[in-house]
Amino acid sequence: MRTIREHSLASAAAGFALAFLAAVIPAQAQTAADAALDLANMLDGAGGGVSGDAYISALENAAEAGQPLALWQLGTMYENGEGVDKDPARAFGYFAQIANQHADAAPKGVEADIVAQSFVKVGDYYREGVPDAGIPADIDRSHALLLHAATYFGDADAQYRVGLLYTEEGGLGVNAIQSARWFSLAARKGHCLAQARLGDMLFNGVQGIEAQPVEGLMWLNLSHIRCQGTVDQAQVDDLLNRASSIALPEDRTNAAALAESIAPQFANF
Template sequence: MLTSRAALSRCGPAGAPPRRLRTIVLAALAGALLLQAQPSTALDAFVRTPVPAAAEKGYRSAREALRAGVREYNAGDKEGAARALEYAAGQGHALALWKLGRMYAEGDGVPHDDLKAFEFFSRIADASTDEGDPQNAAVTGSAFTALGSYFLDGIKGTYVRPNPERAYDMFNYAASYYGDPNAQYNLARLYLDGNGVEADPRQAARWFNLAAEKGHHPAQALLGDMLVNGAGGVPQQRVRGLVWLTLARDGAQGRKDDWIVALYDKNWAAASQDDRNDAQTQLQTVGSIKRR
């Protein structure tokens, strides 16, 4: 069963979806895993890799184990942190599941294992509810975003196959319901490239703008480029585009963001002096507002 894209699209950034929509999303996730599994190694989305009990630590609660895991992680004992977090995750603690997912996705103190990361993130999605815990909202949104990324590219050698349509569903849900800026950026990229959804530059600009306003530098860069050049029928706003490109350039971090600097340099060099001056004036205004 495929998730209804039209139903998901009706969820605005400020609105919560109905319970029926949540049921559809989670059922779609479970269905995707079952349909894509190899018969000899089928895994249900609700049956995960066993989590060690870590009973020797004698944790009295998942919260205590989580605190111990965070403390040990910050102290540099990542193996100890993983053991504590695994206990909390075994009790269904969302933050512990999310942290373990990130650790396995990045090979941070544990062997790199995207499938384990996928399954930890899936457990968060499985357990999410309409009402939700505000403290876990960011964690849940991030989990749906991570699932979208895995569905987009697939996980080689596993039952998780590339599925851009499913990736769209995950990004759209995380972007609309949780307002996750990474999901908003990824959703915009799908609309820009026509990947998993019909290409729509205006929708791409809309989602880039939502992420850009939250300080997402790649979104700021691509939105700025679209506005400077009026790409895909998006109304040309050269000065505003230069402002976004400058903010993106100022927030660029390391070599992974070299493309942002290159995009800024290209557009700034092609801009008129009047547009540059107007952009600098607006940037001074933005800076003065931030300092208040």
């Protein structure tokens, strides 16, 4: 591994990378994970010869200064064991710091995505508990954190997950109308799994919602387009294929045309 002058280059690299990302995130509509990956790519030595130790040092310096992006990246590294030993307690600490310090950040601000996803992460940890950090499982707190991300920040992934909670006995209580409402909010932001679940509910009909085959198929077609090439493609296509196999030919045609006309609305998500 190549070495560098630790403090000067690490600090400069961290400052440059964070400034660079702050400039490009709005234009490219990146997710928190995308932004963190860009930070990793910029500092990992591929272009600048920065060593792994210097990379972590740069992140830690930026984290000490309260940079949410650095805190997010460190949390992700310790959560997944990427370049460091896996440590759920440390990961929880970094994500919790973002949530605690930026709970009232502007919902549409540059860092809103990272803050919202940190609430989701901390909620996940509270669902199971973090024994190494002395954090017991607290399902009510888990739900509250997820709801904050979904309501205050309007985070699509959080909204999708709230929709799922309304389909589970141990979630927020089975309520098809509430579930469809949250799926709809996320679907209109381009969340492909939310589009698929909403489409499935509308196509088949559920308690309180009459079957709407054309609109349901439209959302299923949109989810097929949005999920292509992702790990979610198989389950989305399974829902679409099942619905298509029993749909009327004219409904399939009308739904496909609607999906094609609406798809450009989600191009920038």
